[in-house]
Amino acid sequence: xxxxxxxxxxxLALARVARLATVGEDGQPHIVxxxxxxxxxxxxxxxDHKPKRTTDLRRLRNIRENPRVSVLADHYDDAHWEGLWxxxxxxxxxxxxxxxxxxxxxxxxxxxxxxxxxxxxAGPVIEVRVTRWSxxxxx
Amino acid sequence: xxxxxxxxxxxLALARVARLATVGEDGQPHIVxxxxxxxxxxxxxxxDHKPKRTTDLRRLRNIRENPRVSVLADHYDDAHWEGLWxxxxxxxxxxxxxxxxxxxxxxxxxxxxxxxxxxxxAGPVIEVRVTRWSxxxxx
Numbered sequence: 001x002x003x004x005x006x007x008x009x010x011x012l013a014l015a016r017v018a019r020l021a022t023v024g025e026d027g028q029p030h031i032v033x034x035x036x037x038x039x040x041x042x043x044x045x046x047x048d049h050k051p052k053r054t055t056d057l058r059r060l061r062n063i064r065e066n067p068r069v070s071v072l073a074d075h076y077d078d079a080h081w082e083g084l085w086x087x088x089x090x091x092x093x094x095x096x097x098x099x100x101x102x103x104x105x106x107x108x109x110x111x112x113x114x115x116x117x118x119x120x121x122a123g124p125v126i127e128v129r130v131t132r133w134s135x136x137x138x139x
Numbered sequence: 140x141x142x143x144x145x146x147x148x149x150x151l152a153l154a155r156v157a158r159l160a161t162v163g164e165d166g167q168p169h170i171v172x173x174x175x176x177x178x179x180x181x182x183x184x185x186x187d188h189k190p191k192r193t194t195d196l197r198r199l200r201n202i203r204e205n206p207r208v209s210v211l212a213d214h215y216d217d218a219h220w221e222g223l224w225x226x227x228x229x230x231x232x233x234x235x236x237x238x239x240x241x242x243x244x245x246x247x248x249x250x251x252x253x254x255x256x257x258x259x260x261a262g263p264v265i266e267v268r269v270t271r272w273s274x275x276x277x278x
Contacts, residue, residue, distance in 0.1 A: 017215040021160040021168035029160035029168050031211040033225050066166050074172040076156040081254055086172050115220050 003135030008087040011135065013038040015073035015087075020045065020126070022062035022069050022093070030058050035116075036071075037108035041130040043071055043089060044105035047123025060095055060124060067092040069128055087135035089128065096125040142274030147226040150274065152177040154212035154226075159184065159265075161201035161208050161232070169197050175210075176247035180269040182210055182228060183244035186262025199234055199263060206231040208267055226274035228267065235264040 003011070012018065018036055023029045036045045051057050063069065074086035096102055105125045110116045142150070151157065157175055162168045175184045190196045202208065213225035235241055244264040249255045 016217045017213070019158050019170060019211060019213070021162075021170045021209070023160075023162045023166060023168045027162060027166075027205050028207045028229065029162045029209045030229075031158060031160045031170065031209045031227060033211065033213040033215060033223075068167045070160070070168045070170045072158060072170040072172065074156070074158070076172060078155045084172075088170060090167065090169075 001137055001139065003085070003087060003137055005133040008089070008133040008135035009038070009041075011085065011087045012043070012071070012073050012089060018043075018071050018073040020059060020069060020071055022059050023066055024058075024062040025065045030062055032059055035109065035113055037105065037112050039108065041091075043091075043128040043130060044108060045126045045128075046102070046106055046109055046121035047126070048121050050122045050124075057123075059126065063093045063095055063126065067094060069093045071128060071130075082138050085135065085137035087133070089130040090132040090134075091128045091130040093126050093128045096127055101125065140276055140278065142224070142226060142276055144272040147228070147272040147274035148177070148180075150224065150226045151182070151210070151212050151228060157182075157210050157212040159198060159208060159210055159267075161198050162205055163197075163201040164204045169201055171198055174248065174252055176244065176251050178247065180230075182230075182267040182269060183247060184265045184267075185241070185245055185248055185260035186265070187260050189261045189263075196262075198265065202232045202234055202265065206233060208232045210267060210269075221277050224274065224276035226272070228269040229271040229273075230267045230269040232265050232267045235266055240264065
């Protein structure tokens with residue numbers, strides 16, 4: 001069954017990991033698993049380490065070339081397909097490098113993940129503005 | 140640490156679920172979680188239900204418009220980031236609809252997933268020919 005927009009938004013916010021798909025000028029899609037904090041229609045991620053240039057990391061280079069991204073969280077259980085679900089958030093992303101812009105996302109990530117309290121992410125932030133929520137659950 | 144190509148291939152083959160990213164002519168990436176069987180440099184998936192037209196399902200339409208895809212399997216454990224890993228397979232996909240071409244993929248999927256023994260997937264097969272393996276593990 002399809003999930004409502006609210007249900008999709010809620011399930012994504014509670015997920016601990018999701019996957020980010022980006023695509024560069026060459027038309028080759030790229031996926032990475034990523035940690036994130038979701039607030040309303042914004043999804044926030046921060047790169048762990050500061051790359052020398054923001055074009056060094058594929059996800060950042062792709063977003064600069066094409067801001068359209070897709071984010072997916074899902075639940076799989078080999079023994080119980082009745083419990084399967086997924087939610088997808090499509091939208092536009094931008095890269096935030098200035099300290100002022102990074103402050104709120106990094107704070108939210110530290111609140112969500114204890115690991116970031118010991119060592120906060122030092123790299124650029126990716127902010128996704130979601131324009132379309134969708135989702136599905138087996139039942 | 141980066142994983143070798145062999146290690147990446149092996150970890151993907153053992154994964155029970157992965158995510159497929161495709162991208163259409165409009166440049167919007169699309170991700171879905173999917174079941175699959177991996178044999179060497181081929182990744183095989185079958186759509187559960189037969190769509191009325193193969194352009195009805197986004198993943199199929201995108202592959203027809205642009206065969207470049209990316210497949211990701213990953214392991215996340217909130218309590219133990221030391222155990223995190225992911226593997227990615229980039230390549231080109233094609234859609235197989237004829238019964239002769241579907242036979243081997245459907246057989247492999249039935250071998251891997253008991254659920255398909257009760258009800259085998261009835262839709263088109265997606266075959267990915269992997270051209271690049273990559274992977275990473277926390278340790």
